[in-house]
Amino acid sequence: MQDFLELAVSATASGCVYGLIALAYLLMIRPTGIINFAVGEWAMVAAFGGHLLLSRYEWNYAVGMALVLGFMFAVGLVTERVAVRPLVRQPILAPILALLGVLVVTRELISVSFPPDPLPVPFPFGIGRLEFGPVGGSYQNFFIIGLTLLTFVAAWLFFEKTLWGKAFEAVALNRRAAALMGINLSRVTAFSFGAGAAVAGLGGLLVSPNVSAHYLMGVPLAIQGFTALVIGGVGRVEGALLGGLLLAFAEQLTIRYAPIPGGYAQGVPLLFLIVFLVVRPTGLLRAKA
Amino acid sequence: MKTKILEIKNLTKRFGGLTAVAGLDFEVREGEILGMIGPNGAGKSTTFNLIAGAYPASGGEVRFAGENILGLPPHRIAARGVLRTFQHNRPFSGMSVLENVLVGAHTQFRGGVFSAKAREEEAQRRRRAQELIEFVGLGELREADVGTLSFGQGRLLEIARALAGEPKLMLFDEPAAGLTPAELERLAGIIRGIAARGIAVLLIEHDMHFLLPLAHRVVVLNFGAKIADGLPDDIRANPAVTEAYLGSSHAAAR
Amino acid sequence: MIRFLVAFIVLAAAPFFLGDYHNDVYRKMLLWIALALGYNFLFGICGQVAFSHFAFYGIGAYSVVILLFQLSVPLPLAILLGIGICVLVALAVAIPSTRLEGFYLALATLALAQLFVVILNEGGAVTGGTGGIANYRLPSIFGFQVRGPWYTAVIVLLVLFTYWILARLDRSWFGRACRAVRDNPEAAAAMGVDVARTKVIAFTLTSALAGIAGMVYAFVDNTVNPPIFGLDNAFLLLFMVIVGGSGRHAGAVIGAALLFLLPFWLSPIVGHHHVLVFGVLMLAAILLQPQGLIGVFDSIRRKL
Numbered sequence: 001m002q003d004f005l006e007l008a009v010s011a012t013a014s015g016c017v018y019g020l021i022a023l024a025y026l027l028m029i030r031p032t033g034i035i036n037f038a039v040g041e042w043a044m045v046a047a048f049g050g051h052l053l054l055s056r057y058e059w060n061y062a063v064g065m066a067l068v069l070g071f072m073f074a075v076g077l078v079t080e081r082v083a084v085r086p087l088v089r090q091p092i093l094a095p096i097l098a099l100l101g102v103l104v105v106t107r108e109l110i111s112v113s114f115p116p117d118p119l120p121v122p123f124p125f126g127i128g129r130l131e132f133g134p135v136g137g138s139y140q141n142f143f144i145i146g147l148t149l150l151t152f153v154a155a156w157l158f159f160e161k162t163l164w165g166k167a168f169e170a171v172a173l174n175r176r177a178a179a180l181m182g183i184n185l186s187r188v189t190a191f192s193f194g195a196g197a198a199v200a201g202l203g204g205l206l207v208s209p210n211v212s213a214h215y216l217m218g219v220p221l222a223i224q225g226f227t228a229l230v231i232g233g234v235g236r237v238e239g240a241l242l243g244g245l246l247l248a249f250a251e252q253l254t255i256r257y258a259p260i261p262g263g264y265a266q267g268v269p270l271l272f273l274i275v276f277l278v279v280r281p282t283g284l285l286r287a288k289a
Numbered sequence: 290m291k292t293k294i295l296e297i298k299n300l301t302k303r304f305g306g307l308t309a310v311a312g313l314d315f316e317v318r319e320g321e322i323l324g325m326i327g328p329n330g331a332g333k334s335t336t337f338n339l340i341a342g343a344y345p346a347s348g349g350e351v352r353f354a355g356e357n358i359l360g361l362p363p364h365r366i367a368a369r370g371v372l373r374t375f376q377h378n379r380p381f382s383g384m385s386v387l388e389n390v391l392v393g394a395h396t397q398f399r400g401g402v403f404s405a406k407a408r409e410e411e412a413q414r415r416r417r418a419q420e421l422i423e424f425v426g427l428g429e430l431r432e433a434d435v436g437t438l439s440f441g442q443g444r445l446l447e448i449a450r451a452l453a454g455e456p457k458l459m460l461f462d463e464p465a466a467g468l469t470p471a472e473l474e475r476l477a478g479i480i481r482g483i484a485a486r487g488i489a490v491l492l493i494e495h496d497m498h499f500l501l502p503l504a505h506r507v508v509v510l511n512f513g514a515k516i517a518d519g520l521p522d523d524i525r526a527n528p529a530v531t532e533a534y535l536g537s538s539h540a541a542a543r
Numbered sequence: 544m545i546r547f548l549v550a551f552i553v554l555a556a557a558p559f560f561l562g563d564y565h566n567d568v569y570r571k572m573l574l575w576i577a578l579a580l581g582y583n584f585l586f587g588i589c590g591q592v593a594f595s596h597f598a599f600y601g602i603g604a605y606s607v608v609i610l611l612f613q614l615s616v617p618l619p620l621a622i623l624l625g626i627g628i629c630v631l632v633a634l635a636v637a638i639p640s641t642r643l644e645g646f647y648l649a650l651a652t653l654a655l656a657q658l659f660v661v662i663l664n665e666g667g668a669v670t671g672g673t674g675g676i677a678n679y680r681l682p683s684i685f686g687f688q689v690r691g692p693w694y695t696a697v698i699v700l701l702v703l704f705t706y707w708i709l710a711r712l713d714r715s716w717f718g719r720a721c722r723a724v725r726d727n728p729e730a731a732a733a734m735g736v737d738v739a740r741t742k743v744i745a746f747t748l749t750s751a752l753a754g755i756a757g758m759v760y761a762f763v764d765n766t767v768n769p770p771i772f773g774l775d776n777a778f779l780l781l782f783m784v785i786v787g788g789s790g791r792h793a794g795a796v797i798g799a800a801l802l803f804l805l806p807f808w809l810s811p812i813v814g815h816h817h818v819l820v821f822g823v824l825m826l827a828a829i830l831l832q833p834q835g836l837i838g839v840f841d842s843i844r845r846k847l
Contacts, residue, residue: 035646086830093592096646097785098829104778104822112816219774223657226650263665270654270661277651278639341733367735375733381726383790384719392723395716396735402715411715454735 002134003256009137011252012245016148019244020203021225022232023155026240027196029229031171031188033092034084036099040222041106042197043204046072047213048110050121050205061124065205069198076197080190088186103218111215118212121205144206148241151202155237168192200225220266227273233283242285247272291318294489295340295458300349302335302513309335311513313349317458322480322490324504324521326497328534332513333493337462340491341373342366353458368396372456376463378443380435387431389446390418393453414453421449425479441472448479458489465499477503501525509533547703554699558692570695570763572803577702577756579783579799580792581749584709586781587789588718589745590725594777595636595652598659599629599750601772603757605663605670608767612679613669622758629754630747637746641739648746656774663769675768694762701759705752710792712748721745775818782825788835797836 024039046068053064083098125139159165170178171188179185203221211217224247232243247269255265276283293316300313310332317323327333339346342363351359358366372393381389394414400406422431425445430438438446444464451459461480465473480503484490494500501507501521509517509524511533517524524530554573558566582596606625610616616624636655640648663670670676681689689697712718720741723731728738761767779802787798802824806817813820832838 083826083830090833093646094829094833097781098826100778100781101822101826101829104782104818105826108816108819108822112819223654227654230650261665264661267658267661270658273654274651274658277643277647277654281643281647362737363729363732364735364737367733373733375730379727379730381723381730383722383726388719388722391716392719392731392736393734395720395723398716402712402717407715414716450734 005135006137007252007256008249009135009141011248013137013141013144013248014252015228015245015248016144016241017203017207017221017244018224018228018247019241020148020151020199020206021221022228022240022244023152023237024196024200024203025225025229026234026237027155027199028192029234031168031175031192032084032095034095034099035226036096036193036196037222037226038079038099038103038106039196039200039225040218040220041103041110042072042075042200042218043207043221044213044215044218045075045106045110046201046204047121047208047217048114048119048215049201050208051114051119051213054122055120061122065124068205069201072201073194073198075201076194077190079197080193084189084193085186103222107215107218114213114215116215118214121208121213123209140206140209147202147206151199152237152241155199159237164191223273224269227269227276230273230276230281230283233285235283236285239283239285243283246284291320293317294319294354295491296350296352297336297340298350298352300336300339300351301347302332302339302344303347309513310339310346313510313513313515315508315515315518317489317491319457319489320484320487321506322484322492322504324500324507325491325493325510326495326500326507326524327510327516330512331510331533333510334462335513336510337373337460337491337493340366340371341460367454370455370457371460372451372454372458373460374444374447374451374462374464376466378440378447380438380443380446382435384435385432386422386427386435386438386446386449387415387418389435390422390449390453391415393450394418394455396454418449418453421452424452424482425449426475441468444468444472444476445479452483456488458491459483461490461492461494463494464492465494465496473499547707551696551699551703554702555696558695566692566695567763568804568807570698572800573695573698573702574756574760574763575780575783575799575803576796577698577705578753578780579787579795580702580705580709581752581756582780583784583787583789583792583795584713584721585745585749586784587791587794588713588725589721589742591742591746592646592649593652593746594649594656594774594781595750596753596780597772597774597777598652598656599633599753600757600760601659601663601767601769602629602632603754604761604767604772605676605757606754607758608676608679608761609669611682612676618682618684625758626751626754629751633747633750634743636750637743640746641742653774656772656777660769660773663772671768673769675766677766677768679765681762681765698759698763701756705756706792708748708752713792717741717744779818779821782821786821786824786828786835788837791835791837794835794837801836 021039021043025036028034028036049068049071050064053059053067054061079102083102084095087094087098123140125143128139129136130139130142159169167183167188170181170183171185175185228243228247229240230243231246232239250272251265251268254268255262295317297313297315300310302310313336325333325336338344340351342361346359350357353369353371358369381392391414394417397414398410400410419431422428425448427442427445427449430442435446464476468476477499480490480492492500492504501524504521506519507521507524508515509530516529516533517527558569561569578596578600585591585593603625606628607621610621610624611618636651640651664673666672720731720736723734723736724738724741732738783798783802784795786802787796788794802821805820809817809820828835834841
């Protein structure tokens with residue numbers, strides 16, 4: 001039982017990271033319909049940013065983190081400007097493909113600028129453990145869970161309560177009508193990419209102390225995050241987190257208890273993705289009517 | 290009396306709580322132009338889509354050449370000889386005018402891709418496609434990229450493409466929308482020409498000035514039900530029809 | 544027919560005049576061209592985005608090797624079975640996917656491609672695990688050992704055969720139906736095109752062709768290992784087709800040849816990071832010239 005609780009905390013933390021990536025996708029998909037696979041690379045860039053500012057230059061954690069996230073927001077804005085806005089008149093496949101190009105270019109730029117081995121990112125609170133009765137986990141795990149919850153609450157409030165959030169929903173429902181009502185489409189799109197990049201960046205920063213920054217970490221994260229999104233559904237913000245948690249639990253339970261070799265664990269998100277796409281592509285949670 | 294090619298019996302469609310089409314009955318004969326009119330929301334588009342196979346019906350029958358085609362997917366309906374145009378032109382944007390029309394002839398190709406007949410069949414269909422392109426008046430634009438066509442020309446392409454399927458029944462979805470008076474003249478001539486070849490025509494249209502002189506018979510819908518069925522002159526004089534249109538514009542004004 | 548004969552003679556004769564190293568480059572380039580032609584038909588002409596092409600390349604390669612050398616199946620049967628396996632897997636992927644909206648096929652095939660590599664890596668004795676299978680040789684055919692430049696002729700045959708099938712299909716009503724499905728599936732259905740069946744046939748056919756190419760590939764290096772069949776090469780194939788000009792056979796050929804040869808010319812400047820150049824070229828193609836290099840040639844020709 002103790003074993004399971006330990007696993008539960010760890011899985012929850014993993015699930016939170018997947019959920020953040022899924023949220024990043026969601027922020028961009030909702031107003032534009034564009035699936036941006038570069039989110040994984042964005043998480044990777046933030047991880048390297050974390051390594052640079054926090055490990056190499058040893059800045060204060062909060063400051064460094066804020067700076068990296070701000071940088072990621074800018075990266076999102078630039079990406080939108082370069083790879084999405086010029087293609088606004090073309091079918092949706094064009095920006096999706098362009099973003100694949102961005103994915104590859106981003107990965108290569110990082111791989112050119114840094115040594116090839118995994119690079120360390122420090123733990124904000126060190127490597128200690130926290131115990132709440134029977135439930136225990138590393139500081140990092142609780143930090144991840146905490147920040148993720150904060151982010152999701154913020155996202156939920158944004159969509160439900162703020163005017164900008166309503167604008168997003170309006171654009172998601174009907175671009176033309178939204179534009180006719182005076183909503184500035186390019187500003188909404190730009191913001192969605194900036195926010196998406198920042199959220200993906202947060203995911204990257206949170207996971208990298210455990211796994212180190214490595215230029216190949218992007219694509220697996222992109223796939224896991226996307227699977228989480230498909231499981232949870234694009235309709236609701238909470239879906240992204242739910243999908244992430246379900247995926248992480250399935251993964252970790254399989255690794256821990258299933259009688260198959262460990263390498264197959266990588267197959268779990270892939271199998272989930274295929275199954276969900278075929279059986280229930282709209283995800284588990286339905287969008288609000 | 291020409292044979293009935295299309296018989297609609299008790300056609301019904303419900304979308305959740307809303308009944309869009311309620312127990313509709315009418316028929317179309319070979320070589321006849323049947324116009325379908327009615328105010329906005331009367332159920333014309335829904336009826337059209339039910340016949341074309343866009344979605345399933347809640348009840349009733351659509352008998353084409355004696356067989357119920359209700360529930361068949363669109364491509365099977367086309368294979369039986371029911372071809373349609375789209376209200377908002379839908380050309381195949383990556384192809385020329387001729388190629389677009391050749392897609393319309395898809396159901397007419399019998400030979401396999403690698404068979405001996407294939408080349409001959411292709412040549413034969415090309416000749417036919419060219420005839421149809423001339424018939425609608427797009428002759429010189431045969432090789433043109435469909436992106437260069439004007440709105441009216443795109444409409445003509447829709448028609449030529451559908452005709453390439455050698456239809457026994459043509460469904461026109463508001464073909465007059467957005468056309469200039471000269472284009473309307475040409476369109477009316479084309480539709481008459483089609484009916485003259487023995488093809489049955491079901492024409493959904495808003496524009497009464499265009500429809501009433503053209504149709505042999507007219508069916509009027511309101512709130513999903515048929516409120517009148519007869520010759521254009523009778524429809525013109527029918528008080529229930531005027532009421533339906535005035536009533537609806539009254540409602541819109543409020 | 545004459546043109547094919549001439550092309551075959553010219554292309555097959557070339558390796559007899561090239562050294563071993565250039566022969567190897569030539570063969571690999573031909574294989575990429577074969578793959579790009581097939582992928583171009585699926586992506587450019589049928590409008591289906593899929594990342595499974597290299598997985599089928601791998602299924603073909605591994606199948607023929609496992610059947611020949613672990614199960615001692617005679618060569619002709621091994622080839623037929625290999626094709627059969629590709630067809631079955633393709634159908635299993637395509638049939639459910641056609642119900643899904645556009646990009647879902649891309650995602651399902653993306654997952655499939657990754658899953659394939661995981662299976663290869665974990666396959667133990669059957670697949671040779673992460674090291675793959677090596678040290679086998681093509682059995683003699685009618686007593687003749689097909690090696691070196693003679694094997695290159697086989698690859699040339701593969702390319703020409705792939706081209707012939709796809710060009711024939713492209714010009715036929717099936718090719719038109721594929722394009723119609725790409726451009727406007729609803730209108731295509733209204734004209735009598737069975738959209739789902741067209742997509743399934745296109746996917747299965749091009750995947751089978753990729754599998755056949757994989758079988759030919761198995762005897763080029765006489766080794767098969769997992770990394771070759773992963774996503775990186777799948778992306779590269781997509782880039783090749785887009786940069787060359789999607790929807791045009793010539794575009795596939797040019798894109799494949801160019802992007803394959805580019806690293807050799809660029810390596811003094813960019814080292815291993817030629818992928819960066821590919822990404823940039825891809826972006827440039829999408830943003831500036833969606834018709835690809837073929838489009839550029841066309842506009843130059845028009846101006847002359």
